Amino acid sequence: MRDLSADAALLSLNTITVREQWSLAECIEGCVRHGIGGISPWRDKLEEMGAGEAARRIGDAGLTVTGLCRGGMFPAADAAGRQAALDDNRRAVDDACTIGARCLVLVVGGLPPGSRDIAGARDQVRDSIAKLLQHSRAADMPLAIEPLHPMYAADRACVNTLAQANDICDELGDDGLGIAVDLYHVWWDPDLAAQIARAGKKRLLAFHVCDWLVPTTDLLLDRGMMGDGVIDIRGIRQLVEAAGYDGFCETEILSRRWWAEDPDAVLPTLVERHRTVV
Amino acid sequence: MRDLSADAALLSLNTITVREQWSLAECIEGCVRHGIGGISPWRDKLEEMGAGEAARRIGDAGLTVTGLCRGGMFPAADAAGRQAALDDNRRAVDDACTIGARCLVLVVGGLPPGSRDIAGARDQVRDSIAKLLQHSRAADMPLAIEPLHPMYAADRACVNTLAQANDICDELGDDGLGIAVDLYHVWWDPDLAAQIARAGKKRLLAFHVCDWLVPTTDLLLDRGMMGDGVIDIRGIRQLVEAAGYDGFCETEILSRRWWAEDPDAVLPTLVERHRTVV
Numbered sequence: 309m310r311d312l313s314a315d316a317a318l319l320s321l322n323t324i325t326v327r328e329q330w331s332l333a334e335c336i337e338g339c340v341r342h343g344i345g346g347i348s349p350w351r352d353k354l355e356e357m358g359a360g361e362a363a364r365r366i367g368d369a370g371l372t373v374t375g376l377c378r379g380g381m382f383p384a385a386d387a388a389g390r391q392a393a394l395d396d397n398r399r400a401v402d403d404a405c406t407i408g409a410r411c412l413v414l415v416v417g418g419l420p421p422g423s424r425d426i427a428g429a430r431d432q433v434r435d436s437i438a439k440l441l442q443h444s445r446a447a448d449m450p451l452a453i454e455p456l457h458p459m460y461a462a463d464r465a466c467v468n469t470l471a472q473a474n475d476i477c478d479e480l481g482d483d484g485l486g487i488a489v490d491l492y493h494v495w496w497d498p499d500l501a502a503q504i505a506r507a508g509k510k511r512l513l514a515f516h517v518c519d520w521l522v523p524t525t526d527l528l529l530d531r532g533m534m535g536d537g538v539i540d541i542r543g544i545r546q547l548v549e550a551a552g553y554d555g556f557c558e559t560e561i562l563s564r565r566w567w568a569e570d571p572d573a574v575l576p577t578l579v580e581r582h583r584t585v586v
Numbered sequence: 587m588r589d590l591s592a593d594a595a596l597l598s599l600n601t602i603t604v605r606e607q608w609s610l611a612e613c614i615e616g617c618v619r620h621g622i623g624g625i626s627p628w629r630d631k632l633e634e635m636g637a638g639e640a641a642r643r644i645g646d647a648g649l650t651v652t653g654l655c656r657g658g659m660f661p662a663a664d665a666a667g668r669q670a671a672l673d674d675n676r677r678a679v680d681d682a683c684t685i686g687a688r689c690l691v692l693v694v695g696g697l698p699p700g701s702r703d704i705a706g707a708r709d710q711v712r713d714s715i716a717k718l719l720q721h722s723r724a725a726d727m728p729l730a731i732e733p734l735h736p737m738y739a740a741d742r743a744c745v746n747t748l749a750q751a752n753d754i755c756d757e758l759g760d761d762g763l764g765i766a767v768d769l770y771h772v773w774w775d776p777d778l779a780a781q782i783a784r785a786g787k788k789r790l791l792a793f794h795v796c797d798w799l800v801p802t803t804d805l806l807l808d809r810g811m812m813g814d815g816v817i818d819i820r821g822i823r824q825l826v827e828a829a830g831y832d833g834f835c836e837t838e839i840l841s842r843r844w845w846a847e848d849p850d851a852v853l854p855t856l857v858e859r860h861r862t863v864v
Contacts, residue, residue, distance in 0.1 A: 419800075424818040426774065459737040461774035462800045462816045472776050496704065496739035498750050522697075522740045524805060538740045540702040 309546050312557070312583060319582040320346025320374040322516065322560035323353045326574060328567040332356050336369050342575040346372040346556045348514075349407070351400065359406035366407060374411075374556045375452065375488065375514050376404040380465070381417040382436035383429040389420070390432065394439055401444045401451075410555070411452040411513040412444065413488050418463045429466045438480050445484040452488035452513040453477070459527055460493075470494055470503035474511070482510055489548060490516035490560065492531055495539040501547055509552025517541060517586055518561045531561045533577060535585035545586060557586050587824050590835070590861060597860040598624025598652040600794065600838035601631045604852060606845040610634050614647050620853040624650040624834040626792075627685070629678065637684035644685060652689075652834045653730065653766065653792050654682040658743070659695040660714035661707040667698070668710065672717055679722045679729075688833070689730040689791040690722065691766050696741045707744045716758050723762040730791040731755070732766035735774075737805055748772055748781035752789070760788055767826060768794035768838065770809055773817040779825055787830025795819060795864055796839045809839045811855060813863035823864060835864050 312318060321344050323335050330338060332353040339347055347366060354362050354376070366373060379400040384390045404412040416433040419426060437451065444451050453473040456465035467473055473487045487507050494500055504512070519537030524530050534541055545557070559578050566574055590596060599622050601613050608616060610631040617625050625644060632640050632654070644651060657678040662668045682690040694711040697704060715729065722729050731751040734743035745751055751765045765785050772778055782790070797815030802808050812819055823835070837856050844852055 419816055424816050424821075426816075426818070430776070457736060458774040459735065459802070459805075462798055462802075466774075468774055469776065496736040496744075496746055498708070498747065520740055524737070524740075527737075527802060527805060538697055538702050538704075540704070543702075 309549050312586060314583070316343045316579040316582055317345040318556050319344050319579060320348050320372070320556040320558040321575070321578065322348040322377065322558050323350050324377070325559055325561045325566065325578070326571040329571045332362060333365065334571070336365050336371065338571055338575055339371055340369050342579055344575065344579065346374045346558065348373065348375045348377060348558050350377045351403065354403060354407070359403040363407045372556065373407050373409040374558050375413045376400065376407065376409040378413045378415045379440070379451070380414040383417045383420050383432040383466070385420040385422065390436065393417070394436055397440050398443045401440070401447050401449045404449050405447050409449070411450040411486065411488070413452045413454050413514060415454055415456060416465045416467045418461060418466050426461065426466055433466060434476055434479065437476060437485070441480060441484060448484070450484050450486055450513055452486050454488040454490055455493055457493040469497055469499070470507065471499055474503055474506050477511055486511040486513035488514035488516060491539050491541060491544055492516070492518050492520060495520060495544065500544070504547045504551050507551060512548055512551060512553040514558060515545070515548055515553055515555060516558045516560045518559060526564070529562050529564045531563050533561060533566065534559070534581040541586055557582060587827050590864060592861070594621045594857040594860055595623040596834050597622050597857060598626050598650070598834040598836040599853070599856065600626040600655065600836050601628050602655070603837055603839045603844065603856070604849040607849045610640060611643065612849070614643050614649065616849055616853055617649055618647050620857055622853065622857065624652045624836065626651065626653045626655060626836050628655045629681065632681060632685070637681040641685045650834065651685050651687040652836050653691045654678065654685065654687040656691045656693045657718070657729070658692040661695045661698045661710040661744070663698040663700065668714065671695070672714055675718050676721045679718070679725050679727045682727050683725050687727070689728040689764065689766070691730050691732050691792060693732055693734060694743045694745045696739060696744050704739065704744055711745060712754055712757065715754065715763070719758060719762060726762070728762050728764055728791055730764050730766035732768055733771055735771040747775055747777070748785065749777055752781055752784050755789055764789040764791035766792035766794060769817050769819060769822055770794070770796050770798060773798060773822065778822070782825045782829050785829060790826055790829060790831040792836060793823070793826055793831055793833060794836045794838045796837060804842070807840050807842045809841050811839060811844065812837070812859040819864055835860060
């Protein structure tokens with residue numbers, strides 16, 4: 309297992325962690341200022357300056373782009389909606405290429421409005437990823453399916469376990485397709501160790517960290533800082549590294565509590581927790 | 587598949603649905619008034635009048651007791667805590683016998699305070715159920731393990747899938763041990779159909795219904811009335827009945843919205859939804 313205690317070279321800042329406080333330009337400068345080696349922008353932040361300018365500034369700063377968040381949101385009520393989602397995902401692939409991201413993270417989407425057919429939504433997701441792969445493989449941009457916690461099955465992602473993500477990779481082929489493991493979504497899974505091993509080095513494209521708070525007061529915006537909750541973070545990092553993962557630990561904390569803080573206090577906390585509890 | 591459209595003879599009222607408005611006495615009278623054939627009290631309601639008096643009144647009303655909610659909460663930080671939990675569960679078995687419940691529902695408990703060891707908590711649960719079975723089998727009271735949604739893994743139940751519950755039944759034996767299937771907790775599970783079939787008639791001891799709202803605004807107290815959310819209720823009822831389930835549909839709705847209503851309006855809504863969407 310790697311020793312991360314020395315610095316934050318293998319820490320990546322997912323920009324949503326300071327979404328309410330900082331622009332992308334400020335995030336880039338903040339990472340440099342606090343010795344954080346990677347960044348993972350959301351597309352809303354990317355649009356502030358455009359992908360080309362973002363690529364230039366991130367490159368000048370010497371940061372690794374651990375992912376672009378996010379593609380996905382595939383299921384739709386009709387063919388036109390599915391096509392629009394696919395077109396948008398192709399643009400996301402292109403932006404990910406422009407900024408040199410290691411992968412495009414896919415939050416695959418939930419039930420179309422009015423639908424109760426989760427099996428059908430899952431079929432749509434698989435079919436849309438298959439179509440997107442034609443473009444992403446040509447562009448040499450890996451797609452990382454991110455299983456989301458089952459509490460988001462209806463409205464954000466109907467891929468809710470690593471087993472499902474692995475099944476999709478089995479079906480569509482590993483070339484340019486893998487998985488983003490986010491602790492928040494998978495920590496509870498009794499099948500976690502087996503499915504991480506099944507994914508293996510080839511599929512493990514990203515590793516996102518935060519913590520599960522007790523109590524959790526909001527379904528979306530109450531994620532915890534690493535160490536403040538109940539997830540066995542180091543134990544799970546051990547699993548992904550035993551499976552061959554050698555990339556960054558990306559902090560993705562959606563939290564009203566942390567959005568109310570000065571980012572120049574948040575980032576040192578991320579660094580300290582990265583070194584001591586991740 | 588059974589036709590439930592004629593009446594509410596196979597509907598059971600879980601008392602938590604009107605917890606804030608009615609006493610157990612009022613729940614019993616309300617069921618009779620609205621033609622609801624079953625009742626499932628929580629232990630706090632049972633304590634109001636004592637199990638013996640509750641048994642007499644429920645019997646006089648001609649109601650079937652579809653379950654007693656709840657035993658469980660097994661994991662503890664030390665042996666004394668585990669023993670106290672076990673003792674309390676034995677009393678719950680005795681109360682379930684007194685009121686003639688079809689099963690004692692087990693919400694198994696989450697992580698002990700300060701713990702990040704979910705595998706250890708799961709081991710504690712299995713071991714405690716094994717011990718409780720010595721008492722419950724002698725008393726002829728079936729235990730129904732209720733898998734809870736993964737969003738409750740930390741603080742309410744570390745058994746989060748039907749697969750886990752089936753595994754425990756495999757390990758400890760089917761005699762006096764089964765499963766309570768609650769739609770709210772399992773609807774998202776990609777393995778749902780297979781695990782219901784695996785459970786089969788022998789293990790399917792209870793079937794709880796409500797709905798998953800979009801958006802869901804509270805992790806605990808925002809369950810939906812059947813038909814108001816995205817769960818394919820009839821599709822899942824078809825699965826449990828195809829597996830042999832022939833018991834009641836028990837409505838268990840924890841909801842601030844419905845707790846603010848007059849129960850004499852809530853119960854007719856339960857009946858109408860039972861007949862039309864369950």
